[in-house]
Amino acid sequence: MNMMDYVVSRVLQGIPLLFGITIVIFVVLMVLPGDPARLIQGEHATPEMTAYLTEKWGLDQPLHIRYVRWLSGVLRLDFGRSLWTNRPILPTVISHLANSLLLGIPAIIGGALLAIPIGVISAIKPNSKTDSLSRLAALVGLSIPIFWTGLLMQLFFSVRLGVLPVSGMAGTLFSVERIQSLILPVVAVVIVGAAMDGRVLRSSMLEVINKEFILTARAKGLSMREVLRTHALPNAILPFFTMMGLHMRMVLGGLVVVEAVFAWPGIGLLFWQSVSNRDYPTVQACALVVATGVFLVNLLVDITYAYLDPRIRFAGTEGR
Amino acid sequence: MGLTGGDGVRDGDLQESILGLENLRTCFYTQGAVVRAVDGISLEIRSGEIFGLVGESGSGKSVTALSIMRLISSPGEITEGRIIFRGVDLVELSEEEMRRVRGDKISMIFQDPTAFLNPIMKVGKQIAEPLTLHRGLGGSAARSTVLELMGLVGIPDPEQRIDDYPHQLSGGMRQRILIASALACQPDILIADEPTTALDVTIQAQILDLLRELQRELGSSILLITHDLGVIAEMCDRVAVMYGGHIMEVAETESVLGAPQHPYTAALLESLPQLSQSKERLQVIPGNVPSAVTPPPGCRFHPRCSYTEAVCIEKMPSLVQLADGRQVACHRCI
Amino acid sequence: MVARLKSRLDQLVQSYRTFATSRIALLGLVFIVFLSLVGIFAPILAPYDPTKLVDTRLLPPSREYLFGTDHIGRDVFSRIVYGARVSLIAGFGAQLLSLAIGMPLGLIAGFFGGRVDHLVMRTVDVFMSFPYILLALLLASILGPGLRNVILALGITGWTSMCRIARVQALSVREAAFVESCRAIGASDVRIIARHILPNSLAPITVVATLGIASAITGEAALSFLGMGIKPPEPSWGSMLSEAKLYLYASVTLGIFPGIAIMMAVLGFNLVGDGLRDALDPRLRRRALG
Ligand SMILES: Nc1ncnc2c1ncn2[C@@H]1O[C@H](COP(=O)(O)OP(=O)(O)OP(=O)(O)O)[C@@H](O)[C@H]1O
Numbered sequence: 043m044n045m046m047d048y049v050v051s052r053v054l055q056g057i058p059l060l061f062g063i064t065i066v067i068f069v070v071l072m073v074l075p076g077d078p079a080r081l082i083q084g085e086h087a088t089p090e091m092t093a094y095l096t097e098k099w100g101l102d103q104p105l106h107i108r109y110v111r112w113l114s115g116v117l118r119l120d121f122g123r124s125l126w127t128n129r130p131i132l133p134t135v136i137s138h139l140a141n142s143l144l145l146g147i148p149a150i151i152g153g154a155l156l157a158i159p160i161g162v163i164s165a166i167k168p169n170s171k172t173d174s175l176s177r178l179a180a181l182v183g184l185s186i187p188i189f190w191t192g193l194l195m196q197l198f199f200s201v202r203l204g205v206l207p208v209s210g211m212a213g214t215l216f217s218v219e220r221i222q223s224l225i226l227p228v229v230a231v232v233i234v235g236a237a238m239d240g241r242v243l244r245s246s247m248l249e250v251i252n253k254e255f256i257l258t259a260r261a262k263g264l265s266m267r268e269v270l271r272t273h274a275l276p277n278a279i280l281p282f283f284t285m286m287g288l289h290m291r292m293v294l295g296g297l298v299v300v301e302a303v304f305a306w307p308g309i310g311l312l313f314w315q316s317v318s319n320r321d322y323p324t325v326q327a328c329a330l331v332v333a334t335g336v337f338l339v340n341l342l343v344d345i346t347y348a349y350l351d352p353r354i355r356f357a358g359t360e361g362r
Numbered sequence: 363m364g365l366t367g368g369d370g371v372r373d374g375d376l377q378e379s380i381l382g383l384e385n386l387r388t389c390f391y392t393q394g395a396v397v398r399a400v401d402g403i404s405l406e407i408r409s410g411e412i413f414g415l416v417g418e419s420g421s422g423k424s425v426t427a428l429s430i431m432r433l434i435s436s437p438g439e440i441t442e443g444r445i446i447f448r449g450v451d452l453v454e455l456s457e458e459e460m461r462r463v464r465g466d467k468i469s470m471i472f473q474d475p476t477a478f479l480n481p482i483m484k485v486g487k488q489i490a491e492p493l494t495l496h497r498g499l500g501g502s503a504a505r506s507t508v509l510e511l512m513g514l515v516g517i518p519d520p521e522q523r524i525d526d527y528p529h530q531l532s533g534g535m536r537q538r539i540l541i542a543s544a545l546a547c548q549p550d551i552l553i554a555d556e557p558t559t560a561l562d563v564t565i566q567a568q569i570l571d572l573l574r575e576l577q578r579e580l581g582s583s584i585l586l587i588t589h590d591l592g593v594i595a596e597m598c599d600r601v602a603v604m605y606g607g608h609i610m611e612v613a614e615t616e617s618v619l620g621a622p623q624h625p626y627t628a629a630l631l632e633s634l635p636q637l638s639q640s641k642e643r644l645q646v647i648p649g650n651v652p653s654a655v656t657p658p659p660g661c662r663f664h665p666r667c668s669y670t671e672a673v674c675i676e677k678m679p680s681l682v683q684l685a686d687g688r689q690v691a692c693h694r695c696i
Numbered sequence: 697m698v699a700r701l702k703s704r705l706d707q708l709v710q711s712y713r714t715f716a717t718s719r720i721a722l723l724g725l726v727f728i729v730f731l732s733l734v735g736i737f738a739p740i741l742a743p744y745d746p747t748k749l750v751d752t753r754l755l756p757p758s759r760e761y762l763f764g765t766d767h768i769g770r771d772v773f774s775r776i777v778y779g780a781r782v783s784l785i786a787g788f789g790a791q792l793l794s795l796a797i798g799m800p801l802g803l804i805a806g807f808f809g810g811r812v813d814h815l816v817m818r819t820v821d822v823f824m825s826f827p828y829i830l831l832a833l834l835l836a837s838i839l840g841p842g843l844r845n846v847i848l849a850l851g852i853t854g855w856t857s858m859c860r861i862a863r864v865q866a867l868s869v870r871e872a873a874f875v876e877s878c879r880a881i882g883a884s885d886v887r888i889i890a891r892h893i894l895p896n897s898l899a900p901i902t903v904v905a906t907l908g909i910a911s912a913i914t915g916e917a918a919l920s921f922l923g924m925g926i927k928p929p930e931p932s933w934g935s936m937l938s939e940a941k942l943y944l945y946a947s948v949t950l951g952i953f954p955g956i957a958i959m960m961a962v963l964g965f966n967l968v969g970d971g972l973r974d975a976l977d978p979r980l981r982r983r984a985l986g
């Protein structure tokens with residue numbers, strides 16, 4: 043099987059998954075107890091309004107017809123209009139998505155980079171003091187709720203020192219203000235990512251470092267440092283890399299909360315606000331975008347992995 | 363640089379000792395117990411010879427080899443003894459100094475070429491590593507030397523193979539890659555720890571032939587570790603028999619195999635009707651291999667020996683030189 | 697049979713030793729026990745009613761109000777003490793529900809394989825395409841606020857890792873020789889699962905469940921923080937933090953104590969879960985080879 047076949051088959055595998063995702067999103071909102079037409083009005087529901095909305099959204103239609111109608115809209119990238127603002131959902135989702143990427147990409151990269159020293163230090167001397175300490179630190183990093191880290195940083199950097207804005211997205215793209223307003227939310231996500239990735243990298247480093255080829259490398263006269271850099275780390279990064287896809291989901295979850303803490307106008311904030319406002323079409327759109335994002339990242343990770351690992355890249359050329 | 367063309371090391375100084383172990387002791391400190399894997403052995407490897415180290419599984423052969431390379435890592439430690447290489451005690455060297463010896467003056471190849479090659483590094487790069495490290499070769503100079511080396515170890519079509527990854531080669535080819543990288547800097551000694559155990563029988567013979575040929579061309583000494591007396595008979599000039607972390611007998615191959623003096627060597631030979639094919643580990647002598655944690659008192663072999671006397675249980679026999687030059691550690695021979 | 701029992705016992709003793717010698721894991725246990733006691737004896741420990749106004753608002757910590765008063769004048773200490781109850785009940789409750797959903801599904805998928813397995817695993821994949829908190833938030837908003845609904849929302853979304861681990865266990869045990877012999881003597885599937893697969897899977901399931909409690913506690917706090925969980929005046933550490941967020945400039949302590957409490961609880965379960973994993977996994981216990 044060559045690379046291209048692999049990519050194609052991997053993409054094809056994703057179709058039923060995406061299909062399942064749309065079903066879950068639809069079903070969760072439409073089947074769970076309560077009539078959406080009433081739920082959306084919250085505590086001040088009136089029978090007239092309920093009847094009107096039922097009619098308008100075709101809620102009297104059978105479920106599968108409603109699903110097909112919604113899905114065909116989604117496929118045409120038509121998510122409908124927001125119940126809250128009555129504006130088309132798609133442009134709102136896109137601009138929020140862009141803001142989320144602005145926050146999420148540096149955060150994820152930062153977390154992974156910070157994980158490397160954590161994982162390597164721990165693995166050089168397993169069960170040593172440094173190792174125990176960095177393991178504990180990683181666990182603490184995972185256990186601190188992200189909204190509390192955010193809050194503490196706001197207390198210290200914004201309220202106490204007054205050096206960074208408390209929340210919101212300031213300035214234009216690439217302006218100093220924008221970067222300043224990015225710092226705290228990015229750091230909040232980086233802490234979680236570094237802790238998570240550091241733990242995974244440690245265990246894959248420990249596994250690799252006990253492999254026989256490490257002995258060969260040392261028998262050549264390479265220093266431990268060089269062995270780690272040129273032999274251990276590249277091998278440990280591979281399994282670590284596959285975990286990144288899983289982590290992405292957790293980091294995105296953290297992003298939802300962080301955006302709420304810092305009032306960062308990303309997809310997470312939009313999701314939260316729409317949930318609070320019972321703006322269900324927007325909620326559906328956000329959920330779909332996030333889930334598709336998780337899927338795409340996983341796809342990308344798998345393909346990159348297959349490319350990075352020569353055993354997969356050159357599969358079928360063995361034992362010549 | 364010429365990789366071939368031995369510079370005449372072999373002729374004059376065949377008798378010169380190049381590596382000497384003196385009372386080497388290596389222990390592993392595992393949960394509560396001390397494993398004395400190598401328990402005070404003395405050996406001498408001469409310049410230009412193939413020296414065999416034979417013994418049952420667990421007798422301490424690999425630990426001996428790794429001790430010479432100073433690659434014993436925690437929880438293991440060289441606790442006693444000296445490793446004299448060209449007049450220098452390797453045990454005393456700093457890690458930094460030792461690194462300059464590894465892969466350059468002394469190099470090592472291992473049992474299972476698949477596990478001992480980095481799966482995600484091109485084989486050419488893996489061969490080039492010692493050249494870059496010890497000779498400062500890089501780029502095209504390194505590449506052409508690697509190609510030459512690959513040809514030398516009998517890899518057909520080196521140009522095609524240099525950018526392959528290990529999994530694209532067969533087992534025999536992988537072992538040749540390991541050999542090429544070990545010989546890249548023309549070491550004085552090559553330690554080969556069961557280099558053929560993981561290979562097919564037909565390939566085994568090819569690899570052994572290659573080792574012998576290269577040894578002749580390069581003039582290196584080889585410490586060949588095996589549990590296969592057939593391999594010893596075919597390859598080695600001299601041989602040491604190891605048992606329970608001790609050396610039992612050291613002599614020319616013909617005299618050890620032809621007229622063994624130590625009861626253990628004799629039992630080992632008897633247990634093997636045909637010297638040639640024995641892929642399984644030696645475990646045919648009645649009784650068990652002694653525990654390395656609580657070894658029997660006196661001679662390590664006495665519980666399985668048919669000539670045991672009181673003195674064998676009381677006192678550990680030391681390795682003594684007999685009139686014909688061979689060394690034996692047995693009370694009967696003194 | 698006796699031999700098997702004895703080796704299992706030895707294993708357990710060994711696991712216990714590993715766990716007990718890990719000071720970090722014991723620290724986690726101390727946290728859990730401490731918070732559990734606080735939760736159980738909340739009515740005795742708390743000096744005031746956590747939902748009642750007791751004094752002026754935003755008072756700093758004092759002898760009277762250990763952690764001060766909140767933005768409307770309730771005793772923060774009492775709210776934290778009662779919050780332990782809410783937090784632990786939510787954590788255990790949600791994880792129990794996840795266990796009840798995930799374990800049978802996973803065992804069935806692993807044991808029967810084939811189509812059933814495929815269906816279950818694809819469902820898991822779909823659930824795992826969403827960040828945990830996102831689905832929980834969605835469910836909580838539909839179900840409405842309150843402890844029961846928080847447990848439901850977190851339980852229904854958090855079962856996937858349990859399902860996966862149970863499946864792997866069932867898969868690995870399914871091929872074992874003694875299961876084959878049980879089949880041969882005509883034991884029913886349910887019996888094989890209950891008598892053989894389940895006991896063998898207990899260790900890894902315990903680990904996953906312990907870590908799951910930690911993430912459910914975080915989940916409850918996050919939902920409450922986002923206003924979709926426990927609603928004031930009921931005390932919840934998460935909602936206390938979201939109130940503190942509005943009074944950042946007025947009071948520092950308001951944002952500190954609930955956070956410490958959440959961290960203690962989550963860290964406690966994470967530490968114990970981590971320690972248990974090390975203790976129960978013989979592969980990790982083995983020393984590195986030279
Ligand atoms: N890392 C280690 N920790 C503890 N004990 C060890 C370690 N490495 C080796 N040993 C012990 O040292 C003894 C000698 O092992 P060694 O690997 O040298 O045997 P060997 O002669 O090479 O056997 P084989 O033919 O199986 O390769 C054995 O009893 C082994 O258990």
Ligand SMILES: [Mg+2]
Pocket residue numbers: 423424425555
């Ligand atoms: Mg060995």
